[in-house]
Amino acid sequence: MIKTDILIIGAGPTGLFAVFEAGLLKLKCHLIDALPQPGGQCAEIYPKKPIYDIPAYPEVLAGDLVNNLMKQIEAFEPGFTLGERAETIEKQDDGSFIVTTNKGTKHQAPVVAIAGGLGSFEPRKPQLGNIGDFEDKGVEYIIRDPELYRDMKVAIAGGGDSALDWAIFLADVAKEVSLIHRRNEFRGALDSVEKVEQLTKLGKIRLITPAEVTGLKGKDSLESIEIKKADETFDLQVDHFIPLFGLSPKLGPIANWGLEIEKNAIKVNNALDYQTNIPGIYAIGDVNTYPGKLKLILCGFHEATLMCQSAYQRIFPDKKYILKYTTVSGVDGFDGSRKEAEKAVVKSIS
Amino acid sequence: MSDITIKIKDRDGVVHQVDAPTDMAMNLMEVVRSYELAPEGTIGVCGGMAMCASCQCYVTSDHQLPEMSYDEDLMLAEAFNVKDNSRLGCQIQMTEELNGLEVELAPEV
Numbered sequence: 001m002i003k004t005d006i007l008i009i010g011a012g013p014t015g016l017f018a019v020f021e022a023g024l025l026k027l028k029c030h031l032i033d034a035l036p037q038p039g040g041q042c043a044e045i046y047p048k049k050p051i052y053d054i055p056a057y058p059e060v061l062a063g064d065l066v067n068n069l070m071k072q073i074e075a076f077e078p079g080f081t082l083g084e085r086a087e088t089i090e091k092q093d094d095g096s097f098i099v100t101t102n103k104g105t106k107h108q109a110p111v112v113a114i115a116g117g118l119g120s121f122e123p124r125k126p127q128l129g130n131i132g133d134f135e136d137k138g139v140e141y142i143i144r145d146p147e148l149y150r151d152m153k154v155a156i157a158g159g160g161d162s163a164l165d166w167a168i169f170l171a172d173v174a175k176e177v178s179l180i181h182r183r184n185e186f187r188g189a190l191d192s193v194e195k196v197e198q199l200t201k202l203g204k205i206r207l208i209t210p211a212e213v214t215g216l217k218g219k220d221s222l223e224s225i226e227i228k229k230a231d232e233t234f235d236l237q238v239d240h241f242i243p244l245f246g247l248s249p250k251l252g253p254i255a256n257w258g259l260e261i262e263k264n265a266i267k268v269n270n271a272l273d274y275q276t277n278i279p280g281i282y283a284i285g286d287v288n289t290y291p292g293k294l295k296l297i298l299c300g301f302h303e304a305t306l307m308c309q310s311a312y313q314r315i316f317p318d319k320k321y322i323l324k325y326t327t328v329s330g331v332d333g334f335d336g337s338r339k340e341a342e343k344a345v346v347k348s349i350s
Numbered sequence: 351m352s353d354i355t356i357k358i359k360d361r362d363g364v365v366h367q368v369d370a371p372t373d374m375a376m377n378l379m380e381v382v383r384s385y386e387l388a389p390e391g392t393i394g395v396c397g398g399m400a401m402c403a404s405c406q407c408y409v410t411s412d413h414q415l416p417e418m419s420y421d422e423d424l425m426l427a428e429a430f431n432v433k434d435n436s437r438l439g440c441q442i443q444m445t446e447e448l449n450g451l452e453v454e455l456a457p458e459v
Contacts (some may be wrong), residue, residue: 045401046397049399124430126430127431182427182428185427187424248404263389
């Protein structure tokens with residue numbers, strides 16, 4: 001059982017910044033995210049795109065924003081459960097909550113902050129009738145462990161960065177890599193496209209374009225895929241088929257946690273502390289709704305800050321506390337590090 | 351600049367006739383969201399960067415639409431339920447030429 005002070009569901013910018021604000025209050029955080037890396041949408045959908053409305057950053061790439069947040073919270077040693085989706089929540093007699101993921105990992109905390117954005121990212125599955133029969137039996141939508149593909153015959157479908165990047169990576173791991181896309185052009189970064197072109201010439205990637213996977217065949221596990229290219233249809237023997245058609249967010253199991261939901265978002269008390277209808281469970285960032293709500297990263301930062309103050313009072317109802325400024329008090333990391341403003345050098349005039 | 355009228359068939363098959371401003375730099379995806387014709391979180395997921403295809407729609411009137419950008423074309427190449435008249439709503443800016451436009455939202459995936 002992982003125990004922490006604030007359990008944050010969703011490791012996007014809002015969830016990450018909450019770690020910092022909690023750290024200033026000496027509260028420890030642990031984050032759960034369905035994606036295999038922190039950063040949420042910023043890291044998954046648009047890492048290379050600029051954001052122009054983060055205060056004091058005239059321009060920042062979404063990926064850099066995430067990297068900076070990770071650096072800012074490093075000293076507060078957050079824990080991460082990545083690649084797992086928060087599935088169930090149970091309230092304990094002592095008022096704390098136990099959150100269990102789809103992989104069975106259990107987390108306990110007196111406060112839960114849902115910073116889930118638009119929901120957990122689920123892979124978009126191609127509409128092939130029997131694809132469900134082969135899930136985890138040769139069909140994977142997310143690559144969690146590349147070693148699974150060592151010396152295997154692998155087919156990847158898709159035309160974006162993840163399809164290109166994984167084709168490049170697996171070219172050195174798998175026995176055979178085929179990349180199938182409906183067009184000859186790819187949407188990914190130019191250097192990835194060039195790398196795939198190079199590997200194709202070297203015979204390390206078999207590029208099948210413009211083509212589409214139209215069927216899956218196998219008994220107990222996947223044995224081959226049916227590919228349609230122009231007017232020709234043929235079978236390709238594979239051990240694994242990895243369709244990478246992007247991810248779409250779904251509110252998912254959180255919708256069944258007894259929280260008040262409105263317009264696919266969780267209703268919170270914005271006049272006070274962004275608490276939901278269940279005391280001890282907060283919702284911050286894009287996942288919440290209240291009159292006048294704006295889905296902006298900067299609003300998520302503000303909500304995270306207020307949530308932490310309220311969480312502190314919930315965890316330590318009798319402790320006196322007063323807001324401190326980092327410029328005055330510095331930042332004491334849980335790792336023993338300390339950041340503080342340089343003391344002024346006083347020099348006397350003689 | 352004046353408002354234009356467009357017809358949007360939602361994912362339940364209901365047709366809505368709505369007014370859209372042409373002077374607010376709005377695109378079709380944003381018009382759909384502002385009238386709440388599709389649940390939040392199921393349309394415009396990427397915010398309008400032609401990076402998710404959640405705003406895919408079928409253009410059913412014969413309006414001359416602005417040409418597809420490379421980004422839009424390639425995103426549609428990865429989307430599902432794509433037809434010859436598929437476009438991404440986020441890439442269609444509201445202009446006076448589009449008065450009377452008729453579109454149908456593609457199914458949610």
